Amino acid sequence: MLSSNDASQLSQRLPRFSLRGILAAMAVVAVLVAPMRWMGGFYVASVVISLVTLAAVLRGVWKERTIGPTLSCGLPVLASIVSPFVTTVFVFISPVAMWHAGLTAFVLILTHNVRENTARRALACCGVMAATYLVLGGLAWQRSIEIARLRDEYPIVSVAHRLPPPAPPVDEIALAPEVDAALKKVERYRPYYNTRVRSLRALHQWSTGRFVSAAGFGVSRMSSGFYEYALVPNEATSSLPTLALDMRSTLDESMRHNHRDVYERYFDTDRLGWVEDASHVAGFASHALRSPTRLYHPNPSSRYWQVTRLELIGVLRDPEPVVYLLPGAPIMDQIANAETRPLDDFEAASLEKLQAQSDLEYEIPAEGGLRMVGAIRAAGDCLKCHQAKRGQLLGAFSYDLREILPPATGQSPP
16 A cells, blocks of 8 residues: 555645646547558557557556666667668668667757656657658658659550551461571560660559658668669660670671660650550650660771661551651651551562561661661560560561761771
């Protein structure tokens, strides 16, 4: 049994809260609990960690101790400054909980001279938690508004109206082994490792709460896979590229490498955006040559060739294959209104061989230079929109090339 003197001392030590203080505490709790429905699990985990921290601190405050609660809050923060590993662990768990712990330790140090006023210290510690969550919550709210704007800027749309007619139906395409190997190589390096594709997919598949969590409430901040800067597609160009033919390999092999390089820069995964199917596409930019037009593996043994003509051969939109006449490198958006011409003899013969037997045909005209016709085939990701078989010919590029001086040395070509 407590004596009357002990009871009096205990009552003096109990924190006394006014009705205003109780209402304020209830409001803080409401502020913490209300977002739980849409903020996600990392927010809930952060609140739980912070409440456990607060309970431990209040217990120390109640016992009029300063060193224990201060060290329990401050040591992890100090350790995170010294050790990158500890920093990673805390950011992985909850950045806002780390902020809360650090600020609480700071407040405990500032109020160590008022240990007898437990109510004031307790209110100060509660206020730190409320202020931490209100500030980061405000930043998270701004983030949710920004995400809504980005979703409006890069909406999910249909591109079905942009597609050519379906490719002619075929039962099976028996590609030559070297053609199939080249197509597999293209497909292997075109999966969705692209940062812009992953960011667009995250933009539309993630909940708003997950983006808000990434603003400071959990692990998604570190490994989100969403980068706002990556949403802008690579710039397109109509400038004709310069190619480097590596003379250490055969002329045939070097030209195939260059054609593959032009193909991959024209059908750039970055500009394709995130594609589920033809009716669900985000961030699509028209097929065009990616800028800048770089050289393919230049080295001292290379001979440099300027593409003087790069034209697109269409096989789907018209009854017979045609060549679209556009200035510079073709941009797919422009072909609907472009003039056309029939294929010449070399292009027609090359297109026949490109159906399944070859990816590139070339000739050396009597007047000099090089002519090439390179295949545009339906790779794996093309089939999400184009109605075709894998490996089926969707078109071709027709090139004219002229040898030029090496850009770095200025020497004449051999």
